[in-house]
Amino acid sequence: MKSILSVGIDIGTSTTQVIFSSLNVENTSGYFTVPKISIVGKEIIYKGGIHRTPLRTSTLIDGEAVRAIVADEFQKAGFRPGQTDTGAVIITGESARKENSEEVLRYLSDFAGEFVVSTAGPDIESVVAGKGSGAAAYSEENGVAVVNLDIGGGTTNAVIFDDGEVTGKGCLDVGGRLITVDASGKIDYISESAKKVAEYVGVELRAGNAARTEDLSRICDEYAAVLEQFLGLSEPTALLAALKTPGSSEFILHPKLRAVCFSGGVADFVYGTQQDPFRFGDIGVLLGQAIRRSRICTAFRMIGAAETIRATVVGAGTYTTSVSGSTIDYSDGLFPLKNIPVLRLDEKEQSACFAGDGAVLRDKLQWFLRQNDCRNAVIAMDGRSDPSYIAVQNLAKAIVDGADPILPSAEPIMVVLRHDMAKVLGRQIRALLADKRPVISVDSIIVQQNDYIDMGRPLMDGMVIPVVVKTLIFG
Amino acid sequence: MDNNDLLSRIIAEVISEMGGNVPASAVESAVKESISSASPAPAYSGSGGTDINITTDITSKESKATPTLENPADMDSLLRMKSKTPARIGVGRAGGRLKTQTLLTLRADHAAAKDAVFMDVDPALLEKMGLFSVTTLCTDKNQFLTRPDLGRRFSDEAIREIQSKCVKNADVQIYASDGLSSTAIKANLENILPAIMDGLKSKGISVGTPFFVKFGRVGAEDAISEALGCKVVCVLIGERPGLATAESMSAYIAYNATVGMPEARRTVVSNIHSGGIAAVEAGAYIADLIEKILKAKKSGVELQNG
Numbered sequence: 001m002k003s004i005l006s007v008g009i010d011i012g013t014s015t016t017q018v019i020f021s022s023l024n025v026e027n028t029s030g031y032f033t034v035p036k037i038s039i040v041g042k043e044i045i046y047k048g049g050i051h052r053t054p055l056r057t058s059t060l061i062d063g064e065a066v067r068a069i070v071a072d073e074f075q076k077a078g079f080r081p082g083q084t085d086t087g088a089v090i091i092t093g094e095s096a097r098k099e100n101s102e103e104v105l106r107y108l109s110d111f112a113g114e115f116v117v118s119t120a121g122p123d124i125e126s127v128v129a130g131k132g133s134g135a136a137a138y139s140e141e142n143g144v145a146v147v148n149l150d151i152g153g154g155t156t157n158a159v160i161f162d163d164g165e166v167t168g169k170g171c172l173d174v175g176g177r178l179i180t181v182d183a184s185g186k187i188d189y190i191s192e193s194a195k196k197v198a199e200y201v202g203v204e205l206r207a208g209n210a211a212r213t214e215d216l217s218r219i220c221d222e223y224a225a226v227l228e229q230f231l232g233l234s235e236p237t238a239l240l241a242a243l244k245t246p247g248s249s250e251f252i253l254h255p256k257l258r259a260v261c262f263s264g265g266v267a268d269f270v271y272g273t274q275q276d277p278f279r280f281g282d283i284g285v286l287l288g289q290a291i292r293r294s295r296i297c298t299a300f301r302m303i304g305a306a307e308t309i310r311a312t313v314v315g316a317g318t319y320t321t322s323v324s325g326s327t328i329d330y331s332d333g334l335f336p337l338k339n340i341p342v343l344r345l346d347e348k349e350q351s352a353c354f355a356g357d358g359a360v361l362r363d364k365l366q367w368f369l370r371q372n373d374c375r376n377a378v379i380a381m382d383g384r385s386d387p388s389y390i391a392v393q394n395l396a397k398a399i400v401d402g403a404d405p406i407l408p409s410a411e412p413i414m415v416v417l418r419h420d421m422a423k424v425l426g427r428q429i430r431a432l433l434a435d436k437r438p439v440i441s442v443d444s445i446i447v448q449q450n451d452y453i454d455m456g457r458p459l460m461d462g463m464v465i466p467v468v469v470k471t472l473i474f475g
Numbered sequence: 476m477d478n479n480d481l482l483s484r485i486i487a488e489v490i491s492e493m494g495g496n497v498p499a500s501a502v503e504s505a506v507k508e509s510i511s512s513a514s515p516a517p518a519y520s521g522s523g524g525t526d527i528n529i530t531t532d533i534t535s536k537e538s539k540a541t542p543t544l545e546n547p548a549d550m551d552s553l554l555r556m557k558s559k560t561p562a563r564i565g566v567g568r569a570g571g572r573l574k575t576q577t578l579l580t581l582r583a584d585h586a587a588a589k590d591a592v593f594m595d596v597d598p599a600l601l602e603k604m605g606l607f608s609v610t611t612l613c614t615d616k617n618q619f620l621t622r623p624d625l626g627r628r629f630s631d632e633a634i635r636e637i638q639s640k641c642v643k644n645a646d647v648q649i650y651a652s653d654g655l656s657s658t659a660i661k662a663n664l665e666n667i668l669p670a671i672m673d674g675l676k677s678k679g680i681s682v683g684t685p686f687f688v689k690f691g692r693v694g695a696e697d698a699i700s701e702a703l704g705c706k707v708v709c710v711l712i713g714e715r716p717g718l719a720t721a722e723s724m725s726a727y728i729a730y731n732a733t734v735g736m737p738e739a740r741r742t743v744v745s746n747i748h749s750g751g752i753a754a755v756e757a758g759a760y761i762a763d764l765i766e767k768i769l770k771a772k773k774s775g776v777e778l779q780n781g
Contacts, residue, residue, distance in 0.1 A: 031779065032725075032743045034752045034760050143552040163555050256551065327752075327760045386749035389666045389758075420752065424670050424759035431677050 001026045001040075002459055004466060005079070007087035008317020009070060009111075011053060011104060014153030014177045014265065014282075016066060017313040018048035018073035020084075025323060025459055037326045037464040042318040046077035050309060058189060063103035070111055081111045086456060086466055088316040089118045092125040092152070117320060117338075117454055117468050122171035122248040124470075125312060126150065126157035130166075132315025133263035134306030140164030145254040146303065147231060149296075150311055151266035151287070153177035154191070155245055156227065160254045170251025172230060173243045174223045176266045176284025181211040185278065193243055194283075197222050200239050216283050220290035231257070233295050260300040262291075263311035270297070271304070321456075323464045325444030329426025330458070334412055334438055335465060337455045342416070343368045344449040345381040353402070354384070356394035361402030369406065376411045379403065380447045383417035383425075392421065396428030404433065412438035416445050416453065445469065533576055534583045543567050543576055561719040561750065584718045591658035591713065591721035592620070596687070600661060604668070606651065606687045607640055609633045613690035627694035634702050637686070641703055645683035647675055647765055648705035652691030656713030662722040663747055663754040667711060670758025671765075678766050693727045693741070700732035707765055707774070708732050714745065722748040726761050730774040740775040742768065 004023040010016065024041035054065030074081060089108060091101050105118055129150035130136050139146040139161035150157040154175040160168040173193035182188040190198070190205050198205045201222045203215045226243055229236045232253045262270045269288020277285045291297070307314045343365060345353065352360045361379070368377055379399065384391065403413045413429060415422070426441025433439065440455070447453065447469050456466035531538050540557055542565035547553045553565045566577045573581070593616055601608055612628045613619040619626050629637070641648070649671060651664050668685060675682050683705055688695055693712060700708040707730055714723040725745040732740070742764065747757040768774045 032745045034744060034746075034757060143549075143555045327756050329759070386753045387666075387755055389669050389755050392670075392755050421756050423763075424674075424755040427674055427677065427759050427762075431673070 004085045004321065004459070005083065006317050006321060007079075007084040007111075008313045008315070009087070009089045009108070010092065010313035010316055011061065011066060011090070012092045012152050012312065013155070013175065014053060015309065016051045016053045016069055017310060018070055018077075019044055019310065019313050019317045020046040020077050020079060021314075021318045023086075023318065023321060025464070027326075027460070027463075035326045035463060037323055037460050039321075039323060044314065044318070046073075047310065048073040048076070059100075061100040061103055063107040066104055067107040067111075070108060074111065086321045086468065087117070088128075088320045088468075090125060090128060090312060090316045091118075092122070092155075092157075092312060117470055122155060122157060122245050123169050125155075126159040126169040126171060127166055128315035128319065129157055129263050129312040130159035130161060130261075130315070131319040132307050132311035132313070133261050133267075135159070135261040135263075135303070136161045136164050136319075137306075138259065138261065138303055142259075144258040145256050146259040146261055147254075147257055147300070148261045148263060148311075149227065149267075151175060151262065151264040151270075151291070152312075153265065153282075153284075156264075158230065158251060160252075160257065162254055162256075167254050168252035169249050170230070171245035171248035172226065172240075173245050174226060174287075175264075176280075176287050177282045179205070179211075179216065179219070180282045181278045182281065185211055187211050188281070194219065196242050197226075197239065211278065213277055213286070216277075216286050217290065220283055220286040221293070223287055224290040224294040224296070227291065228295055231260075231296060231300075233299055258301055259303050260296055261303045261305050263305045263308050265309045266291075267305055267308040267311075271308070320468050321466050322445070322469075323459070324442040324455075324467050325420050325422060326463050327420065327423040328442040328463075328465065329423045329430065330440045330442070330465070331412065331430070331438035334440060335455055335457045337440075337453075339470075340414065340453045340455075341368075341372055341374055341377045342380050342447045342449060342451040342453060343377040344447065345379065347382070350381045350383075353381070353398035354387070354391050354395050356397050358398035358401030358403075361398060362406055365403055365406050375408055376414065378414045378416050378447070378453050380416045380445075381418075383419035383421050383443065385419045387421055389424075392424050393428055396425055396432055399425075399429055400432045404437070407437070410437060412440050414440040415442075416447060417441075417443040418446050420444060442467070533580045534587065539580070543574055581718065584721075587658070587721045588716035588718060591656040591716040592616075594657045595689070596653050596657045596660045600664070601687050604665065606685055607636075608687045608689055609636055610689040611691055611695055616690070619690040623692055626690055626692035627698065629695070629698055629702075634698070637699065637702055641684040641686065642681075643683070644704045646681045646705065646769060647707045647709060648683035648699060648703050649685050649709045649711070650688055650696075650699065651685070651711045652688040652695065652713075654691060654693070654712035655715040656721055656723065658716070658721045659713035659724040659748065660711075662749070663724045664711060666754035667724070667726075667747065667758040667761075670755045671709070671761050674759050674762025675765060678762065680766060680769065694734075696727060696729065697732045697734045697736060700729065701734060706731065707768055709761070709765060720748050720750055723751065724748060724754070726757070728761070728765060728768060728774055730768050730772060730778075738775075740773075740777065742774045742778055 002025045006021050006023055008019045021044045023039050026040045027035045028038045029036040051069050054062040056062045091104055130148035133148050135146045135148035143163050145162040147160045152175050156172045156174040158170050178191040178194040180188040187207050187209055197219050201218050203218055226240050228234050229240045266284045266288045269285045270291050274285045349360050420443050422441040422443035426439055430439045445467055452470045454468040458465050542553050544565045544567035557565055567574055612625040672682055696708045696710040709726055709728045711726050714725050724747040725743055728742045729740055744761055747754055771778055
């Protein structure tokens with residue numbers, strides 16, 4: 001058994017967290033078959049504190065203070081910067097503004113091991129939180145559609161898993177710190193989102209005025225009503241559209257949604273009881289109680305979350321890395337590789353390649369490299385589950401004909417497939433190229449057009465490589 | 476007394492013996508009602524005939540993926556479960572027995588398994604691949620199945636034929652054999668053999684002349700290894716078929732194989748078929764494995780234990 005040390009760093013609107021986890025990799029197939037290396041265990045070996053995200057203004061992150069928090073957690077966990085094998089920095093919610101992202105990256109760059117990814121954006125957070133909360137695992141184990149609502153300080157990230165697969169994701173500006181209350185019980189800050197809701201329900205809010213529980217409860221009930229609409233439990237109002245987080249996906253509902261799971265800081269107040277509504281100086285407690293009263297908790301089976309406030313950081317630290325198939329082919333000395341854009345061939349284009357015709361690939365690759373202003377790309381396709389040897393030879397020929405004339409010299413030809421056929425394909429491509437340029441051919445990886453891929457150093461006697469698929473990068 | 480009256484009386488008696496107190500008339504009317512509400516004379520099939528009105532190939536993948544269980548509580552989940560296993564789940568039942576379609580599918584799969592054992596590999600396939608054929612000491616299929624010892628040995632004449640037609644003292648000698656499934660050879664050999672051979676050649680490893688052994692058991696590779704003086708011998712052989720697939724092939728690989736050596740010295744790669752590991756990918760893997768065996772100068776458990 002071999003383990004990979006992974007770090008997760010989540011910088012959200014209200015909290016910043018760090019965890020370290022160990023991903024255990026093992027051959028799960030028997031003695032008498034082809035090996036199958038999988039991640040068999042994910043163990044969180046260090047859970048850091050829950051820090052308030054340091055801000056310079058009400059929306060601008062204090063990068064230097066974030067760095068101090070992360071440095072302190074590394075030290076407490078007993079790890080040196082750069083010692084981690086993989087992981088993710090996730091900058092989420094209202095913090096995920098471009099200027100914030102750049103600031104954070106600048107300050108954290110030396111903590112990121114050579115293989116740490118940096119991702120941001122509401123869609124990613126939704127998925128990562130849903131994996132960290134255990135909703136994805138529940139969906140897969142029970143074969144049902146589950147929605148995870150990660151209700152943080154600034155946003156509610158929703159994701160639907162059906163049988164463990166993402167079928168919908170979206171984000172609303174609904175969160176616990178959209179109105180904050182100071183120690184003396186006066187309203188301190190009212191977000192744009194809260195202003196819209198207050199106006200909609202006819203409650204007058206003014207910073208500096210005393211916070212009235214009944215007013216704030218009405219606002220929270222309306223937030224809960226918006227979430228009901230979001231989940232298709234009632235007719236959508238104009239408010240639902242107004243609260244959609246800019247840049248988030250259109251949320252596609254699942255026709256057979258069975259269960260709901262809550263994570264994020266507010267989840268603790270949905271699941272538990274918290275007497276003092278303003279203990280945390282915000283509307284998180286009231287919002288949690290309002291959601292608990294709503295139809296969301298009666299219309300769907302409510303399942304417990306494995307992680308609530310830490311769901312995103314746990315998801316980031318443990319669920320972003322996967323391993324390739326165990327029969328792959330690659331030239332030595334290429335890894336790690338970061339942020340390689342994906343050029344995906346559809347079924348028709350793939351069929352042309354399987355027939356030995358590389359012209360389609362050549363045109364598409366040339367266009368793609370020019371469009372994206374990049375030197376190379378991963379050629380991704382489904383492949384076939386039981387191809388004939390002739391089909392593999394044709395495919396190898398098409399890939400070489402398509403990519404070799406286009407790629408700059410010494411750049412590797414990189415192929416990623418879904419079906420288990422990468423070793424034989426890689427071997428064929430290498431034979432055709434006669435070592436003119438390096439080759440990487442891996443499988444059991446599902447990627448979409450416009451994704452990016454990181455590939456780490458080979459593990460387990462070089463049988464597998466760790467892979468991170470990203471839908472967004474910055475920096 | 477007609478059957479209905481008799482049935483009513485029996486039910487009433489049973490209920491009263493169990494301590495209940497139901498008037499016989501009430502039972503009688505309930506029985507009559509249930510009989511009259513049933514569709515007329517469903518003498519054979521209770522499911523409107525769909526069970527036995529089979530117009531599709533019931534052994535096809537599509538047919539096997541379709542549940543025959545009526546009114547499942549959650550069809551989506553059932554389909555998902557079925558997609559994860561070739562086991563016959565979600566098939567429903569007729570009373571205490573299998574449905575007709577389930578029974579016929581089982582028998583069809585069993586027939587395919589028997590065919591795999593009893594059929595011979597098509598000589599046209601061997602000719603197309605340029606493989607000559609030799610036979611072990613077995614004279615027919617029945618003897619092959621009942622005398623495993625004869626399936627491991629060759630006549631002197633057969634050994635001479637092998638020696639005269641094959642390159643000797645190669646690093647690796649690969650051959651194919653029917654074993655217990657000729658279907659496995661038909662399904663996989665054309666894809667796996669060139670994948671292994673090309674893989675080995677690209678590594679600069681010399682490969683002997685491939686051929687075919689009829690009525691062969693795994694242990695026949697030891698006699699072939701001795702006859703040809705190869706360092707590594709590899710047989711691609713049909714596995715005993717099951718009801719899930721009749722196409723499964725294995726590769727048994729041994730370093731410096733000798734007649735009578737322990738079975739533990741064989742390295743095996745099994746489950747090569749369209750539902751397991753694809754033949755082409757298995758071929759590329761086996762080429763690497765053989766390279767490893769040649770370097771380590773050992774195979775089987777000795778190789779596993781380092």
